[in-house]
Amino acid sequence: MSEFSLFDKTSSYDGIYMTLMVNRIQMLYFAIIMPVFLIDPYMIWVIIIVGVLSQISIFMLSKWFNSKYAFKGYGGFVELFGERMVRLLSFIGIGFILLKVTVITLGYIEVVQQFIFPSVNTNWMLLYILLICWYVASLGMANTIRFIVIAFLCTAWMLLLLLNFLFQPFATIHDLFPLIPYEWTMKSWKGVLFIWSALSGPEYLVLLSPWFNTREKILKYMTIGNAFTIFEYVFIFIASLFFFGSHYVGENKFPLVEMIRYLESPVFERIDMILISVYLFQFVFAISIFLLLFYGATRITLKKSKDQTTRSGFALCCALLFISLMISNELLWKKATNQNILLELEMWAGSLTYLFVPLVLFISLKRKGRV
Amino acid sequence: MKYKHSKILFVIFVNLIVISGCSPIVENNQIEDIAPVTFWSIQKGEDENFRMSTLIPPLVKEKKRLLTVQVDLLKEGMQGFNLKYYRELKVGQLRMLLISEEIAKEGISPLIDTILTDPDITKRLYLAIVKGDFDEYINSQLVMQEDLDYYLYQMFKHYDTQGKLTVINLHQFMRTLHSPAHSPVVPVFEASNENFQYQGTGIFKNDKLIETTNNMEEQIYQLIDNDHFLKYFPIPDLSFVLGHVKSNVQLNMDKAYSELNLNVQLNGRLDEIAREHKLLTREELSRFESEIELYLEEQTTKFLKKLQENKVDPLQLRKYTLRPFSKPLNEKEWSNRWERMEVKVDYDVKIQPLTDIKN
Numbered sequence: 001m002s003e004f005s006l007f008d009k010t011s012s013y014d015g016i017y018m019t020l021m022v023n024r025i026q027m028l029y030f031a032i033i034m035p036v037f038l039i040d041p042y043m044i045w046v047i048i049i050v051g052v053l054s055q056i057s058i059f060m061l062s063k064w065f066n067s068k069y070a071f072k073g074y075g076g077f078v079e080l081f082g083e084r085m086v087r088l089l090s091f092i093g094i095g096f097i098l099l100k101v102t103v104i105t106l107g108y109i110e111v112v113q114q115f116i117f118p119s120v121n122t123n124w125m126l127l128y129i130l131l132i133c134w135y136v137a138s139l140g141m142a143n144t145i146r147f148i149v150i151a152f153l154c155t156a157w158m159l160l161l162l163l164n165f166l167f168q169p170f171a172t173i174h175d176l177f178p179l180i181p182y183e184w185t186m187k188s189w190k191g192v193l194f195i196w197s198a199l200s201g202p203e204y205l206v207l208l209s210p211w212f213n214t215r216e217k218i219l220k221y222m223t224i225g226n227a228f229t230i231f232e233y234v235f236i237f238i239a240s241l242f243f244f245g246s247h248y249v250g251e252n253k254f255p256l257v258e259m260i261r262y263l264e265s266p267v268f269e270r271i272d273m274i275l276i277s278v279y280l281f282q283f284v285f286a287i288s289i290f291l292l293l294f295y296g297a298t299r300i301t302l303k304k305s306k307d308q309t310t311r312s313g314f315a316l317c318c319a320l321l322f323i324s325l326m327i328s329n330e331l332l333w334k335k336a337t338n339q340n341i342l343l344e345l346e347m348w349a350g351s352l353t354y355l356f357v358p359l360v361l362f363i364s365l366k367r368k369g370r371v
Numbered sequence: 372m373k374y375k376h377s378k379i380l381f382v383i384f385v386n387l388i389v390i391s392g393c394s395p396i397v398e399n400n401q402i403e404d405i406a407p408v409t410f411w412s413i414q415k416g417e418d419e420n421f422r423m424s425t426l427i428p429p430l431v432k433e434k435k436r437l438l439t440v441q442v443d444l445l446k447e448g449m450q451g452f453n454l455k456y457y458r459e460l461k462v463g464q465l466r467m468l469l470i471s472e473e474i475a476k477e478g479i480s481p482l483i484d485t486i487l488t489d490p491d492i493t494k495r496l497y498l499a500i501v502k503g504d505f506d507e508y509i510n511s512q513l514v515m516q517e518d519l520d521y522y523l524y525q526m527f528k529h530y531d532t533q534g535k536l537t538v539i540n541l542h543q544f545m546r547t548l549h550s551p552a553h554s555p556v557v558p559v560f561e562a563s564n565e566n567f568q569y570q571g572t573g574i575f576k577n578d579k580l581i582e583t584t585n586n587m588e589e590q591i592y593q594l595i596d597n598d599h600f601l602k603y604f605p606i607p608d609l610s611f612v613l614g615h616v617k618s619n620v621q622l623n624m625d626k627a628y629s630e631l632n633l634n635v636q637l638n639g640r641l642d643e644i645a646r647e648h649k650l651l652t653r654e655e656l657s658r659f660e661s662e663i664e665l666y667l668e669e670q671t672t673k674f675l676k677k678l679q680e681n682k683v684d685p686l687q688l689r690k691y692t693l694r695p696f697s698k699p700l701n702e703k704e705w706s707n708r709w710e711r712m713e714v715k716v717d718y719d720v721k722i723q724p725l726t727d728i729k730n
Contacts, residue, residue, distance in 0.1 A: 115490045170543055177693035248549035262494050262542060269493070270463070 006292060006309045010142045012213035015221030017145060020152045022058070022202045022225030024282055025289075027155070027232060029107035030198035034233065035240040035255040037194040042181045044234055046188075050195040051230035057203070058226050060358035062219035064206050067365055073210035074305055080364055090297040096353055097204075097297065101290045102325055103346040105129060106333045108283050111254055115261070116273050123326055129280070129287070130325070134318045137288040137295075138311075144288045145211055151285035154278050159232055161263060161275075162239040171242035197347045199229065200354030201286075206361065207293055294321060406456065407464035409520045411448075412505045413482065414471040416441045421474070423448035424506050426513075426520045427456060435517060437509050445485045463491045466524045468541075472502045472559070472580065480548075480578035486541065494542040497527040500559045500573045500580060508562040523567075534598025537572040548578065551702045552684035559583045572597075574678075574685045581681055588674045591667070594618040595635060596686045604639065609666055611659070613722060614642035622691050628700070628708040631688070633671070633716045640723040651728050664718040671716045679710055 038047075069076030077086045109125045117125070136144055165171065181188065202222065212218065240255045243262070252258050261272040268274070295317040299305050304313075334340045408425045416422040424439040440451035452460045468486065470479055486492055512519055530536040537558045547555040557580070559573040571584040572592055584592055593601055595618065604613040616639035623632040641659070648655065678684065689705050700708065 118490065170546060172690060174690035174693045177695050178697060178699055179695040182698045245546050245550055247551060248546050251549060258494070261490075264493075264495065 004138075004309060004311045004314075006138070006140050006314065007296065008140060008142065009210050010140075011211075013145060013211055014213070015217050017148060018205070018212060018218060018221045019225040019228075020148045021145070021205055021208075022222050023228050023232075024148060024152055024155070025201035025205070025286055026199050026226070026229040028201070028283065028286055029104040030194070031233070031236065032107070032111065032254055032256045034194070034198060035237055035244075035249050036252065038191050038237055039246055039250045040181065040188070041176045041241055041246055042179055043188075043191055043195075044176075044237060045179070046192055047195055047230060047233045047237060050192060050199065051226065051233070054196070054199040054226055054230075054354070055223065057354055057358040058222045059219065060362035061202060061206055062222055063365060064358075064361045065209055065212065065218040066216070069365075070206075070209040073207075074300065076209075080368060087301055087303070090300040094294065094297045094301065096349055097290050097294050098321070098324060099342070099346050099349050100201075101287055101294070101321065102328050102333075103342055104283060105287060105325060106329055106342070108280070109329075110333075111257055111276060114254070115257060115276060122329055126325055126329060127322065129284070130318060130322050132280075132284050133287040133291055134315075136284055137291045137318075138314060141208070141292055142211060144285070144292060145208065147285050147288070151281045154281040158260075158275060158279075159235060161260065162235060164263060165239040165243045165259060168243065175241050175245050176238065193347055193351055195233070196354065197350035198233070199226075200350035202226070203353050203357035204290070204293060206357070207296070208289075291318065291321065400461070404459055405461045406458040407461045408452075409464055409524055410467035410469060411465065412469040412471075412501070412509075413445070413448075413474060414501075414505065415473045419443050421445065421448060422506075423451070424509070425452065425460070426509065427458075427460075435513060437506060437513070439506060445482055461491070462489065465492050465496060467497045467499065467520075467527060469499050469501045469505055469560075471505070472500055475500045475557075475573065475575075475580035478578040479580075483541070483544070483548075483578070487545065492541075494540065496541040497524075497531075498539050498541060498544055498557050499527075500557050501562050502559065502570065503562040505562045505567075507564055508567050511564050512567075534600050535593060535602060536569055537593070537597055547687070548575075550687065550689075551705060552687055552689050553577050554683040554685045554687075556685045572685070574681070574683055576681065576683050581683065582677075584674075587670050588677075591671050591674055592685075594637070595620050595633070595671070603642070606663065606666065609662060610645040611641065611663065612643035612645075613637075613639040613663075615639055622688065624688075624691055624712075628692060628705075628712065630713045630715065631675075633675075633714065635667075635671075635716070635718050637667075637718060637720045637722075639721075640725060642725065651724050651726060653728055656722065656724055656728060660720045660722055663720045663722075667718045667720070668716045671718070672714055675714045675716070679712065679714075682706060682710060684709060 064070055069080055081089065105126065109122050112125055113120065113122055136147060236256060240249055240259060243259050244252065244255065249255055257272060257276065260275050263271050265271050295314055298317055328342060332342050406427055408428065410425060412424045414422045419441040420443045422439060422441050424437055426435055427438055428435065438452055438455055440448050440455065442448040442451055449460065470482065486496065509519065516522065527538055531538040537556055539557050544555045544557065553576065555575045557573045557575065559570040561568050561570050571589040573580050573583045575581065590601060590604055594616065599618045599620065601616045602614065604616045616637055619636040621634040688709065692705065693699050
């Protein structure tokens with residue numbers, strides 16, 4: 001029987017993988033519901049501004065990749081913070097990872113339930129999705145990272161479909177007016193928070209730094225990923241404004257899916273069914289990565305990081321994740337977007353991690369450098 | 372090796388669950404068991420709220436027939452159909468929703484909301500208002516035309532891309548309903564025993580039908596808003612028929628939104644002259660042109676005045692007040708201004724005679 005090692009560094013990847021990962025991890029569930037939170041046309045500028053701010057975070061993260069600690073992985077963090085601190089941080093991290101996985105998985109399942117299987121119990125879908133992720137993740141970190149190429153190729157092209165909506169007969173340029181805000185309310189602030197939180201995700205990638213080699217150009221690759229995401233956000237938002245008009249976009253729960261539903265292929269009418277299913281690739285990738293991180297963080301917290309990874313331990317972690325997801329699915333996940341406590345929490349949690357993880361890393365690197 | 376086997380066993384196990392009766396998927400879409408319908412017609416019921424009817428598509432060699440139920444709720448009707456018919460009706464292919472005029476006058480948003488929330492029903496569902504008894508028409512025509520529902524759908528689809536008639540689908544309706552003008556439009560048809568005929572554009576205020584354009588208004592509406600094209604443009608009052616009329620519309624509002632300038636350029640050809648005239652000369656042609664201009668200006672002004680009186684804005688004129696860098700008017704301000712706005716209409720007609728002109 002071969003050894004079951006999840007975190008072996010069998011190969012080191014090029015920066016292009018980083019580009020794809022940064023981009024896809026920013027395009028998860030939040031991208032689907034984004035227009036509901038933005039509504040007003042001037043949010044186009046807000047997306048761009050927040051995107052540029054996100055570039056600062058990306059810059060700080062890339063400093064970590066350039067440092068000498070990065071390729072040591074866990075050891076690097078211990079050198080930087082001390083073991084006790086790292087254990088504490090990973091314990092906190094478990095909570096954040098759990099929350100993120102919960103929101104993206106349950107969000108995706110909700111879409112599937114609404115549009116494809118209205119009468120299927122969501123827990124079944126949860127089980128199936130986690131089984132797939134379990135399989136992908138059990139192939140090891142190196143293979144999961146490689147899976148990003150499939151996930152990207154399967155989902156990124158969907159953007160082209162949105163081109164249709166720029167040329168609908170009812171779309172006029174007036175749908176994009178006015179371009180500057182005339183009142184700035186709480187709702188607009190929430191929009192800003194939402195975009196920032198939607199852009200979060202790359203901070204988890206620092207944990208994957210041992211698997212990457214070209215450290216010098218990592219900033220360039222991450223920047224491309226981030227820029228592509230911003231382009232996608234702006235494009236999705238403009239397309240949804242053209243399609244719904246700014247007064248109607250807020251009435252829809254999943255604007256992006258509704259738009260895709262409007263497309264009709266001459267061969268197959270319910271094109272949304274296929275596209276939602278294909279979208280699963282991206283979610284499987286993200287959940288698998290988070291599953292591995294979850295397992296890793298649990299091991300660190302329990303002081304087991306030096307031991308060999310075991311099948312039973314990993315399976316236990318998956319089961320734990322499944323149970324906690326199922327519980328939050330039953331108890332906490334409300335089907336109304338605006339009253340969903342988990343979504344609200346994730347908006348804050350995502351924003352916080354995306355703000356503080358790069359900042360803390362950057363500052364402690366600077367201090368270490370000086371000492 | 373051991374693990375490879377267990378993987379295969381696992382896949383087989385999952386498939387067994389899904390294929391056999393233990394599947395968590397309750398719905399069954401076996402083609403022998405279902406009947407996808409293409410339209411619903413909703414009329415006012417006698418005792419209950421609605422009388423819904425639909426045509427059942429034949430699976431084997433059987434006659435198409437009209438199913439009718441009397442219900443209080445829309446989806447109750449769906450259930451009612453199933454209780455009446457041996458195959459299960461599916462709405463996945465629903466393409467048209469025909470609503471009777473009486474219901475439209477009372478407001479259709481409860482109906483539309485129900486339809487909208489069903490993910491099976493496409494957003495491209497065509498909406499139409501029907502005057503008269505549609506069931507009667509279907510029943511009398513079924514004998515002559517088997518695939519009546521299909522032809523009806525083809526007609527909608529044809530004019531959806533072609534213009535000339537107003538064709539509205541569910542999404543477009545919702546979009547205009549939610550826009551600040553709240554004045555969606557829906558085509559109105561008249562059904563009688565032998566005929567199903569296009570009447571004009573029904574103008575809504577919120578979700579209530581308030582009026583239908585008459586013949587002349589309809590053509591003006593087509594030219595200035597809908598598709599800017601008419602293949603035939605009869606003007607009975609002047610005894611002319613213009614053909615292949617293409618319009619170019621320019622709308623201007625002044626800064627205070629108190630005046631609307633509507634400039635319409637019409638290019639077309641003179642298809643028919645039903646009055647006595649001498650050989651066409653250049654002067655005569657330009658006299659015709661100015662006569663048409665004057666007439667159209669008068670008619671258009673009348674049409675716009677009527678819209679103002681009814682406080683509706685089906686032309687979506689509000690969007691012309693939106694500019695990239697100025698504060699938009701809110702709904703109330705706009706409707707106040709629109710009611711009192713002075714309308715100036717100017718037509719510029721250029722017609723080609725079909726025969727050569729003598730000088």
